[in-house]
Amino acid sequence: MGRAPCCDKANVKRGPWSPEEDQKLKDYIDKHGTGGNWIALPQKAGLRRCGKSCRLRWLNYLRPNIKHGQFSDDEDRIICTLFANIGSRWSIIAGQLPGRTDNDIKNYWNTKLKKKLLMTSLLLPNPFHSSHHKFIRPSNNNYQHYPSSSSSPCSYSSTLAPTLRFCSNNNMNDNTYHNYTTLASARSFTNEGISNVPTNLVNIETQDQVLGSMQNYQDKESPLIMFGVAGGDEQAGSCGSYEQLMMFSNGGGINNIPQQKQIDLGVSHCDHNIVSNVLDHYNMSSDLEEIKQLISTNNLSCNYNLNFFVDENKAAVRSEDEKVLMYY
DNA sequence: AAATTACACAACCGCCATGGA
């Protein structure tokens, strides 16, 4: 015997709402509010609908200030970043996008955004199969953890991913989700200061502060260096905000990386042609030009400690000196 | 022009958390 149904399914209308039903529901709620009881509402409002159906109709369609229509690039970015950080928690993601509903975002992700990202990713070459690159890697093929503070057998960067967490009040410890962004969207982040960050955002945390110190290690079964947060299980690893990468992982930090086949490859001293080749395939944003400019003017392979975060065909890039280099 | 397929998005289902009795 299963759970008792919330309403009498036989006497309840289902399927698309008519304009008349919408009007009845809207009129009733405008006049009386929801009364804190959706189950009782339909009868009071003269609707032959399940209370849950009324609630959904109101929340997703009828309530004021619902935004319909195309998602902006900024909205895309927020969705991707949050998805990378917290997964399919649509209601939380919706909380960051005024006027959007969780259902809307979920549909948008499932039907368009995911594909859009996938197409972008598929355009990338796989750096492992490139003929002219040379990845420097440790000679030791055992699992090996390299705390971020110590030097690894080669100069992999274990710097912090340039993820920023903005907080619109002064309390970073409250549990509400704030806007996550990346250096690429914050722009012009340096050790001296941050420009172009919205002034209404008070506090800024680096991923180090948010997630803890990064570690990297080498998988004994692959020549790859993994990055992640020590002891992390739910959180994303070093690539917490790299949508291109995280699309295909569920988060998980360093402990779960092997299971997810998530690959973060440190490429400290790679041929910078590789960087350019990969970036050429990310031809989506003006950030690309910024990155390429930095690469070409700064002999990156020497002056910057670049990381590629690679998952099969996908990659992102960042620098160690906290200038804008990441692309996603 | 009709049939079929693809797509977008609205709606439903079932599970889980919560709070009151």
Next chain:
DNA sequence: ATCCATGGCGGTTGTGTAATT
């Protein structure tokens, strides 16, 4: 402490429409 009603959520399905064959 337990039960139960309800709300909230995320996954999935259904439906209408546009595009294609």
